Amino acid sequence: MFVKQLTIFVENKFGRIADILDILGKNHIDIRALSIADTSEYGLMRMIVSDPSAAKTLLREAGIIVKITDAIAVPLDHTPGGLSRIMEILRGGGISVSYLYAFVGMYGNDAVVVLKTDKPEETVTLLSQNGITPLGNV
Amino acid sequence: MIYNPQIEQMPRDELKKLQSALLIKQVERMYERVECFRNRMDLNGVKPSHIKSIDDLHLLPFSYKKDLRDYYPYGLFAEPMENIVRLHASSGTTGKQIVVGYTRNDLDNWSGTIARSLSAAGADKNTFLQNAFGYGFFTGGLGIHDGATKIGATLIPIAAGNTQRQITTMVDFGSTMITCTPSYAMYLAEAIEEMGVRDKIKLKAGIFGAEPWSEDMRHAIESKLGIKAYDIYGLSEIQGPGVAYECEYQCGMHICEDLFVAEIIDPDTGEVLPEGSTGELVFTTLAKEGFPVIRYRTRDICSLIYEPCRCGRTHIRMNKPTGRSDDMLIIRGVNVFPSQIEEVLLKVGGDITPNYQIIVDRVNNTDTFDINVEMSDAFLHDEVRSIERLEKSIVDELRSVLGIGVKVHLVNPKSITRSEGKAKRVIDNRKI
Numbered sequence: 001m002f003v004k005q006l007t008i009f010v011e012n013k014f015g016r017i018a019d020i021l022d023i024l025g026k027n028h029i030d031i032r033a034l035s036i037a038d039t040s041e042y043g044l045m046r047m048i049v050s051d052p053s054a055a056k057t058l059l060r061e062a063g064i065i066v067k068i069t070d071a072i073a074v075p076l077d078h079t080p081g082g083l084s085r086i087m088e089i090l091r092g093g094g095i096s097v098s099y100l101y102a103f104v105g106m107y108g109n110d111a112v113v114v115l116k117t118d119k120p121e122e123t124v125t126l127l128s129q130n131g132i133t134p135l136g137n138v
Numbered sequence: 139m140i141y142n143p144q145i146e147q148m149p150r151d152e153l154k155k156l157q158s159a160l161l162i163k164q165v166e167r168m169y170e171r172v173e174c175f176r177n178r179m180d181l182n183g184v185k186p187s188h189i190k191s192i193d194d195l196h197l198l199p200f201s202y203k204k205d206l207r208d209y210y211p212y213g214l215f216a217e218p219m220e221n222i223v224r225l226h227a228s229s230g231t232t233g234k235q236i237v238v239g240y241t242r243n244d245l246d247n248w249s250g251t252i253a254r255s256l257s258a259a260g261a262d263k264n265t266f267l268q269n270a271f272g273y274g275f276f277t278g279g280l281g282i283h284d285g286a287t288k289i290g291a292t293l294i295p296i297a298a299g300n301t302q303r304q305i306t307t308m309v310d311f312g313s314t315m316i317t318c319t320p321s322y323a324m325y326l327a328e329a330i331e332e333m334g335v336r337d338k339i340k341l342k343a344g345i346f347g348a349e350p351w352s353e354d355m356r357h358a359i360e361s362k363l364g365i366k367a368y369d370i371y372g373l374s375e376i377q378g379p380g381v382a383y384e385c386e387y388q389c390g391m392h393i394c395e396d397l398f399v400a401e402i403i404d405p406d407t408g409e410v411l412p413e414g415s416t417g418e419l420v421f422t423t424l425a426k427e428g429f430p431v432i433r434y435r436t437r438d439i440c441s442l443i444y445e446p447c448r449c450g451r452t453h454i455r456m457n458k459p460t461g462r463s464d465d466m467l468i469i470r471g472v473n474v475f476p477s478q479i480e481e482v483l484l485k486v487g488g489d490i491t492p493n494y495q496i497i498v499d500r501v502n503n504t505d506t507f508d509i510n511v512e513m514s515d516a517f518l519h520d521e522v523r524s525i526e527r528l529e530k531s532i533v534d535e536l537r538s539v540l541g542i543g544v545k546v547h548l549v550n551p552k553s554i555t556r557s558e559g560k561a562k563r564v565i566d567n568r569k570i
Contacts (some may be wrong), residue, residue: 005520007518007519007520009513009518009548009550011513011548011549011550011553013550035523039526040547041520041547042513044520044522044525046520058339063198063550063551063552064550064551065513065514065515065517065518065550065551066422066518067518067519069519069520069522081267099520099521099522100520115521116521
């Protein structure tokens, strides 16, 4: 079970992030989780939003390069050691993390970690075996 | 000094007779041996027997850089491979390199023209010649090398790059002449100044070529290094360096007319232009055996000087090329065509050519070479390393095609300036 994540190319240019967020805000797209990967030349904005395909269309119309990719959204206890437990499970299963970002209150009061691994299908199976069900889009 | 007075000072009527005899022979030989040439002659209804003197040159068909790709690798050679003793290669207009071949006689003629060039710049057997042109497929290094050996100079085959070692060698070995690209000469001059060894170098002259340079640059090199800076012209399709060279009066490059005939044409109509006009330079090789060409379109724009030179050489001179009749760029001495870049992007981007722009500049006397590529769906990925891998594959692929490094920048779609719907492909900010 995967969650649809937006990946947006952010050119290294003043005000670029503001432009993107402005489009989403004006169109009532709710951002549930967000991270920005910065490189020396450009940024990559990844986000989980209320309506990924509408957001994609809107951004694309504005000439922004955007892609929908699958990620895994894992709910976890918002207590010390919560994320650590998930990582231990992945380590035990020989799974490597490509990136992750964590959010509190994404779907309520719980914490959620959005992650991408080298073996997405195996990750979902392994987590399920450990009683953790990844979230879909809500 | 004039290396070969009999040839270099040959009266013009005699020179014309020599050229005519060589041309007739060359045309007959190529008609028999080079399919591409024969087909074009037949298409134009011209027979070798129609060529009675050099004045009939205009009857012959042109040849083009594209031919080297179409008949790659050996389709235009006029000698069996057993007689070819050397191959040189350079970049073509696309990703594919082009190759030329030399017989023993070709190499001998070539080194003869370099011997003339070096002598005209004052070299002799007492000269310590530091050859800082690139060795390998590039004709600069080995071309100068063989000519230096011919005049008996003490050759220092250091090849291009490693500035520190260039300067140490220059000081320790007592180099009196240097050969390299003009931009590298400027770079060396500044490094010498920084190291404070200007009074330890013994350089008297330098011969520079393989990229465009101006009179201002000549003066800068001459004053910074305290030398005389000579120009040299050549291209591998004709031979390599030594097709034309400067004498001590530095007023245009004498064309080795016993071997190469130059014409200036209108690049659009192909018409031969009157003496002194500026137009596209076209060369015919009179004595080449391995890879001869008839009326080869160099795409260089320049003019020819017919007035006798004070040096006593009778061969006409060509002015420095001022531009190109195609979109070729010369970056760090390497020929770069936008089409080569397009091809690489197409290959890497999965059949979609993204919009791109080439930006060339000169910083600290070194050409900078950047390519802005508009980001597209094909290039976007949610993992940074996947995008970086893609960028790296563009850089690597371009390096292998062009042989020089380039910086690739991913930019926003539609951010590259377009005029009348077409993106401006090349921005050349160099002030040469």
